[in-house]
Amino acid sequence: MSRVRRFRNSNFQLALLYAGLFTTSILVLFALTYRTAADYAAQDEADEIDVEFVAIQDEAHLAGDGYLPQIIANHLRQRSSEHAAYLLEDAAGQRLAGNIAARAPQLGPQNLRVPVDGQWRELRAHGYRLANGDYVLIGQDPRALRDMKHLIARAFSVNAAITLLLAVLGGVIISSRALRRVDALGRTTQAIVAGDLSRRLPLRGTDDEIDRLSANVNAMLDRIEDLMRSVRQVSNDVAHDLRTPLTRLRQRLEQARRRGDATPQELREVLEGAITQVDSILETFGALLRIAQIEAGGRRRARTTLDISALLSGVVEDFAPAAADRGQLLLAEVTPGLQLSGDREQLTQMLVNLLDNAIRHSGAGARIVVSAHASTAALEIVVADTGPGIPAPERDNVLRPFYRLESSRTTEGSGLGLSLVAVIAKQHGATLALADNGPGLRVTIKFVKNGAAARRSDAHVTLSDAFVQR
Amino acid sequence: MRILVIEDDAETAAYLQGGLQEEGHVVTLAADGRNGLMLAATGDFDVLVVDRMLPGLDGLAVVRTLRASSVGTPALFLTTMSGIDDRVTGLDAGADDYLVKPFAFSELAARVKALGRRPRATAATTTVLRVADLELDLIKRTVRRAGQPIALQPREFRLLEYLMRHAGEVVTRTMLLENVWDYHFDPRTNIVESHLSRLRTKVEKGFAPELIHTLRGAGYCLREPG
Numbered sequence: 001m002s003r004v005r006r007f008r009n010s011n012f013q014l015a016l017l018y019a020g021l022f023t024t025s026i027l028v029l030f031a032l033t034y035r036t037a038a039d040y041a042a043q044d045e046a047d048e049i050d051v052e053f054v055a056i057q058d059e060a061h062l063a064g065d066g067y068l069p070q071i072i073a074n075h076l077r078q079r080s081s082e083h084a085a086y087l088l089e090d091a092a093g094q095r096l097a098g099n100i101a102a103r104a105p106q107l108g109p110q111n112l113r114v115p116v117d118g119q120w121r122e123l124r125a126h127g128y129r130l131a132n133g134d135y136v137l138i139g140q141d142p143r144a145l146r147d148m149k150h151l152i153a154r155a156f157s158v159n160a161a162i163t164l165l166l167a168v169l170g171g172v173i174i175s176s177r178a179l180r181r182v183d184a185l186g187r188t189t190q191a192i193v194a195g196d197l198s199r200r201l202p203l204r205g206t207d208d209e210i211d212r213l214s215a216n217v218n219a220m221l222d223r224i225e226d227l228m229r230s231v232r233q234v235s236n237d238v239a240h241d242l243r244t245p246l247t248r249l250r251q252r253l254e255q256a257r258r259r260g261d262a263t264p265q266e267l268r269e270v271l272e273g274a275i276t277q278v279d280s281i282l283e284t285f286g287a288l289l290r291i292a293q294i295e296a297g298g299r300r301r302a303r304t305t306l307d308i309s310a311l312l313s314g315v316v317e318d319f320a321p322a323a324a325d326r327g328q329l330l331l332a333e334v335t336p337g338l339q340l341s342g343d344r345e346q347l348t349q350m351l352v353n354l355l356d357n358a359i360r361h362s363g364a365g366a367r368i369v370v371s372a373h374a375s376t377a378a379l380e381i382v383v384a385d386t387g388p389g390i391p392a393p394e395r396d397n398v399l400r401p402f403y404r405l406e407s408s409r410t411t412e413g414s415g416l417g418l419s420l421v422a423v424i425a426k427q428h429g430a431t432l433a434l435a436d437n438g439p440g441l442r443v444t445i446k447f448v449k450n451g452a453a454a455r456r457s458d459a460h461v462t463l464s465d466a467f468v469q470r
Numbered sequence: 471m472r473i474l475v476i477e478d479d480a481e482t483a484a485y486l487q488g489g490l491q492e493e494g495h496v497v498t499l500a501a502d503g504r505n506g507l508m509l510a511a512t513g514d515f516d517v518l519v520v521d522r523m524l525p526g527l528d529g530l531a532v533v534r535t536l537r538a539s540s541v542g543t544p545a546l547f548l549t550t551m552s553g554i555d556d557r558v559t560g561l562d563a564g565a566d567d568y569l570v571k572p573f574a575f576s577e578l579a580a581r582v583k584a585l586g587r588r589p590r591a592t593a594a595t596t597t598v599l600r601v602a603d604l605e606l607d608l609i610k611r612t613v614r615r616a617g618q619p620i621a622l623q624p625r626e627f628r629l630l631e632y633l634m635r636h637a638g639e640v641v642t643r644t645m646l647l648e649n650v651w652d653y654h655f656d657p658r659t660n661i662v663e664s665h666l667s668r669l670r671t672k673v674e675k676g677f678a679p680e681l682i683h684t685l686r687g688a689g690y691c692l693r694e695p696g
């Protein structure tokens with residue numbers, strides 16, 4: 001962990017900020033304490049001077065004013081160690097006693113800077129006027145005040161130093177622990193980036209922000225891993241399902257080449273067969289791409305509110321003759337005027353695929369009904385036929401790309417029709433359900449009203465989703 | 471017809487040129503968009519075949535530029551399967567038709583012919599289409615054969631209208647799906663064939679000669695006898 005990183009680390013910055021805040025509040029507290037204490041000490045000192053003056057006054061009262069110089073001298077002697085200053089002047093300003101030089105009388109509290117005991121000193125003093133007109137000045141060293149100030153200042157600085165030290169230390173400890181965690185996350189992420197998709201971010205189980213973030217990232221990784229797995233599955237399926245017809249095509253062409261005596265007519269037939277086969281492979285590709293396109297374009301495409309009843313009836317009309325040609329009856333039982341927000345082309349394709357299935361997978365004599373009705377909450381489109389239907393255990397399987405029932409092997413198709421239906425339904429926030437029609441297949445597509453737009457974001461489907469269902 | 475093919479892939483270009491020349495067209499090739507645009511701007515062509523993906527100036531820009539400088543030569547847009555909205559953007563840019571690669575040559579040939587003979591100007595003023603003794607009134611939406619009224623379903627009417635507008639031309643199944651049904655995909659169920667056989671029964675049965683012909687592997691054609 002480099003120095004730069006430590007100082008850039010947000011936790012450390014936070015620790016510093018706290019230390020700063022702490023120090024500031026201590027400073028404010030100190031200033032307040034200092035003021036109060038100083039005021040108190042100053043008052044104390046003033047009181048002390050007053051007491052001294054009153055004592056001098058009392059003694060003069062007992063002994064007579066004439067003894068004032070002696071009294072002052074006595075007091076001076078008693079406090080010789082305290083660097084106190086005394087001055088007695090008569091009304092004319094003549095100095096009568098004391099240890100400082102005569103000066104212009106000034107009454108009340110004052111600061112004094114005088115030489116006492118051979119040294120210049122800053123003293124707190126008070127000037128008094130006696131009844132006989134004499135002037136008395138008493139000054140003393142404000143040592144209590146100074147001591148108190150020193151004490152407070154020292155207490156503060158020690159305190160502040162300890163606080164700062166603790167804050168910084170705490171910050172470093174916290175931040176290095178957080179950094180260690182972030183480093184661990186970083187290492188895991190790098191391993192994932194390097195290709196190990198099975199790795200997950202470590203959780204501490206404390207449910208703090210980092211834990212929750214990690215859990216989210218892990219969920220995302222789960223999803224990505226799922227998608228990757230299904231993409232692999234897709235390519236395997238595609239590879240497999242295209243290899244079969246390509247192999248057959250190759251065999252056919254090779255056979256034709258081996259037969260040296262083939263007539264032009266025969267060769268022509270082989271070529272035509274080959275083209276048909278290539279076309280069917282291309283068709284499979286086309287269908288796969290279409291599925292991919294729908295899921296890719298689903299979000300971008302402009303949806304319009306369309307008359308789904310008209311759309312259904314129209315498609316039924318288009319397919320009715322083809323059904324009739326196979327001896328089937330195709331009917332629409334649609335509530336007129338139903339509105340739905342969606343992509344016209346996709347919805348048309350969805351219905352076409354279902355009708356295709358109903359017509360091609362159920363035999364002659366089948367009855368195929370397309371119905372649509374709406375309740376206040378949902379709109380349902382049902383395509384039901386009376387053909388052989390799909391056995392219950394296979395109903396999920398047939399939604400998978402390329403999956404076809406054993407019984408349909410002889411019917412042409414690539415097994416992508418229902419996958420496309422599933423993707424279109426999901427893109428529209430609709431559910432797709434296959435059920436027994438007793439007999440036959442009953443496909444229900446249910447659109448939840450007004451929910452389609454809101455659900456679209458969480459119902460994002462990918463080609464791989466169709467595969468994940470397996 | 472004089473056809474300009476703007477296609478950068480040499481093999482595809484040669485394939486298109488050979489095939490179209492066999493059909494009796496005069497084909498000019500341009501290997502990139504800029505060249506193609508310059509040639510097309512002369513207005514010396516009846517049909518343009520423009521690939522979507524071109525080096526330099528792409529097909530979309532070529533068509534858009536031509537239309538902006540009021541060169542109205544019909545253009546057929548060639549797109550790939552993976553071009554999601556190419557059809558829409560191509561038609562928006564001013565192309566008249568589109569075809570997804572890979573395609574059967576017969577499909578391209580039919581579409582080029584249809585584009586080259588597109589009834590322009592006259593289409594707006596024509597109210598009655600006539601082929602031999604078959605008559606289709608676009609305003610009254612009625613059909614008569616040899617003077618006898620024939621009742622058609624709306625879809626059958628549109629199908630017949632399209633065939634008559636392209637009388638004498640081959641129309642393919644996908645052309646019909648796109649223009650009559652507005653299906654831009656090919657359902658496995660052959661709905662065109664079923665509708666056509668019904669239309670035939672109504673329009674041809676009891677009448678002679680036969681007007682609607684099926685051309686195996688190519689499409690359909692409604693044409694005057696002889």
Ligand SMILES: Nc1ncnc2c1ncn2[C@@H]1O[C@H](COP(=O)(O)OP(=O)(O)OP(=O)(O)O)[C@@H](O)[C@H]1O
Nearest residue numbers: 357358361389398404405408413414415416417418
């Ligand atoms: N209406 C139905 N009745 C009976 N079986 C059905 C029906 N619809 C689908 N199936 C079965 O489900 C399988 C998958 O259907 P799907 O539409 O995906 O593919 P397909 O129809 O075989 O081919 P494609 O749709 O690509 O032409 C079908 O092969 C068929 O076995």
Ligand SMILES: [Mg+2]
Nearest residue numbers: 356357417418
């Ligand atoms: Mg199908």
